[in-house]
Amino acid sequence: MTSDGRRVEYIRGGMVQAPSDTLFLNNWASIAKENNEILHHPKLDQTSLFPPKEVSSYIPATGSAIHKVVSKRFVFDSSNIAALRAKSSNKSCVEHPTRVEAVSALIWRCAMNVVRMRPVSANLISVAQLAVNLRGRMLPPLSNLFFGNLMISTVATSTTDSTPELHCLVGQLRDAIKKIDSDYVRKLQADDELSMFFNSLKDLNEQYAKGELEFYTFSSWCRFPFYEADFGWGKPIWISTNNTVSKNVIMFMDTKCGKGVEAWVALNEEDMARFECEPELIAFTKMA
Template sequence: MKEVEVTSREIIKPSTLTPQHLQNISFSHLDNKATPYYVTIILFYSSQGDNKKLEQGEISDQLKKSLSETLAQFYRVGGRVKDGVSIECNDDGVDFFEARVEGQLMEYLDHVNVDELEQFLPYEVCITVDELSSKALLAAQVNVFDCGGIAIGMCFSHKIGDGVSLAKFINGWAAMCCGANEASTSMYFDLSLHFPMTNLPKLMPSIGPKENKLLENIGESKEKMVPSSPRGKQNIVTRRFVFDVPNIAALRDYVRSKKFSNIDYPTRVELVSALIWWRAMAIAPSESKHTRAYAAMHAVDLRQRIVPPMSDDYFGNASSFTVTPFIKGETVSEYHDLVGYMRDSIRKVDGNFVMELQRGNELSMNCIKEAKEQFLERGLVMFNFNSWCRFPFYEADFGWGKPTWIATTKVPGMNLVILIDTKSGDGIEAWVNMLEEDMAQLENDQEFLSFVSSK
């Protein structure tokens, strides 16, 4: 493990005060339902660019000044959660840490241990309800290696934004660091007008093979949920699996070759998500395979699915979930079938779906109750997929080139998967969080490993 020594910590505040009429931003329904934890990302920069010529103090000064200027435009980020229903844009600022790292960056990246990545972050991922109103909504830690390589680790509160918003903020900060006059040409913080606070459930319409089913708040029914292995110590581990272009092409050819498959060109996200779900079900204990219900949940960005579409300049949580249910023994458990179920589920998140979400009509509520009874009486094993693919994290140039590698860390959730583009943009890195005993089986599943390029 590389020794990371934090050398300083300070609060960075916006360069200008937020006007009084902008000092309170109400949560949208989607903000309100967002889990209160920190989304983590680490951007690694090699020492081949201009940062090789800069001292740590110069790098830090550039980053702090540009961060302060960026917060003036992204004033929501520099505030605090107020009463659990809004953001008070009080200019309290964000935490900024500096750290030194022994060794060479490229040597470290050649032998990455994902369990060690959290040392590059300023905060723990989890946050208590009591801390929600007092802790900063963003914290950054700038880690400088002996060689001049840099790792910028960030913790971004999920209560103020989704992955699209995080990418928007990072690239805005990078632009300001390079001397831009604005972090973004436009920014909108009024998502509550489009998704007002309601009593809608946390999980949205499930539109896979069982049409128009909805699952109510799974988090409130934990006693009926089951892991994919017997209960015991909940030791969740994280592993990274890389799928390169040839292996993704092999998965796509396999699906398209099936006689009854009507999927012409499955996406990377569909292919990798379905593969992980398929093999995770296959390795489940034999006594539970035919008695439990399984479901895959995908986060879906609503900005381009609402009518008329929104731009990515809408900052906040504008993502919902679609659930693909599957009960072993009732449906043929073929890989290409699962790809099709997922595609049907994701593609039906359209303008009508969003309109129904905004209205919260009684028909939806009745479907929720029906699906809850059907699935939870059997015991539900849920797999959660979040795709960061096509998010422009690899475009974030702070003045010393684009990132060499983008990473995340362990997240507080079992069977939770984050999909990230490889640097080339056409492969996928799957960051999988599972129970330790389940992960051990997945790492030894030869059918799964035959499509994995590296770990």
């Protein structure tokens, strides 16, 4: 939505391509506004770094053809973010959690509570799959001008028989992301790690198909310059994502001021009815 009330529809091809999406969007805006000037020329040679691989045997674990999926937006303003970060911090475990770490931990914790409230509950493994941008984790780091889906996922696991403390979940999420370092990326490029990565995902999918685990996919578009795109009508007053059509997908975006977080959460209808009533979630958010 632009400052003069116009609605702009932007069609995109994936939920984890924020660097490429913002590069395209801001160049498009510049061309429309400033006499065909491209702000930043994309680099299109990423296949030399990560040649295409055959991965057709991998089937993502998200999505459901049985349940009706409901997507809702939960807004964490800057004051609630500060309070949540303070609550999620622990000197003996993890200090100074980021906005996304704190919000991810809260949503994951509330989702575990929801699983325990199901009529037929089981001690399931709860898996948080996190999308990680590889550009800044290479040596030397790659610029966000490198166009394409340069990401990989990592996972943190817990169980639903009890609810872990927020700071423990933050620690698990942080540890999972820390594994994606420059050495890991180098092994990916050399194929040493790639087959292990896909085998581990296949194992998770098999457990998911057997009903042994609950799978949540987290992706963050925070800190990317979506709100800088000006097509000549002024910068947008609100940008949202509409990718959450699969069950158990959580997307984060900045609020307009850049200090809060909007969380788009997609759950099946029954789980969402319980999730949005979670007292801890209500304490830190407003639903929109």
